[in-house]
Amino acid sequence: MSLPILSTENIVLNAEVENKESAIRLTGSVLVERGYVDPAYIEKMLEREELTSTYMGNFVAIPHGTEDAKESVKESGITIIQVPGGVDFGNGNLVKLLIGIAGKGDEHLDILSKIAIVCSEEENVISIVNAASKEEILDLFEGVN
Template identity: 85%
Template sequence: MSLPILSTENILLNAEVNGKEDAIRLTGQVLVEKGYVEPAYIEKMLEREELTSTYMGNFLAIPHGTEDAKQFVKESGITIIQVPKGIDFGGGNIVKLLIGIAGKGDEHLEILSQIAIVCSEEENVEAIVNATSKEEIMAFFEGVN
């Protein structure tokens, strides 16, 4: 099953942000604009980041809400934000790719595992960061089992 909730509308190319908080807010804002979550979800994403960094290695961060943020999720959604210049996520961890997720029920676990399949390869992350079109990014996530 590919990620049915990813569309080109949910992908931002060449985003520029001023630091980690801005990056998380932008990621959350796209989820809000696309109707996946209520605005309160963004604060829960920032709360989650305070608990444990969502930096995953390979220039990737996966911002998402805390466990109690589920009440603000309308439907499962994903957004991909390319930040070629990179953002410091603390401890010298540079993030160039943000994948924001909101999962209804336990769907977030499935979404995470599909993202992990693609992003566990550093060359995939590099290629996504260097992609020049949304379709190019979509191709990485299509057909992931």
């Protein structure tokens, strides 16, 4: 039985993180706990961040592993971490929404494009950051599953 790409169990509301590294570790740990990736994937997410920032604008970062992290991916999945207080991603970039991605094969490209469509609308991002329930967030990403 395969896991859904996104479910309420993959969403963390009102997270507080002290820095970019702990934000990425939290994002990765949800992917690990839910069975999408092996723990080694978290290090690959941090490695990817060192290569190039996963900050996308509109208060959104999309942490994911490097190319060679694919062997650590068991199932395609997304985790959404709401950080209303924001976390500094460097260069004055404040992140209030972390979307962790693990994709099998090339599935991450399809997942990324669907997320990009949702997050390109600033009002969607604000709705996600201010959502009081996981279901509200799930509704905004309806097309992702």
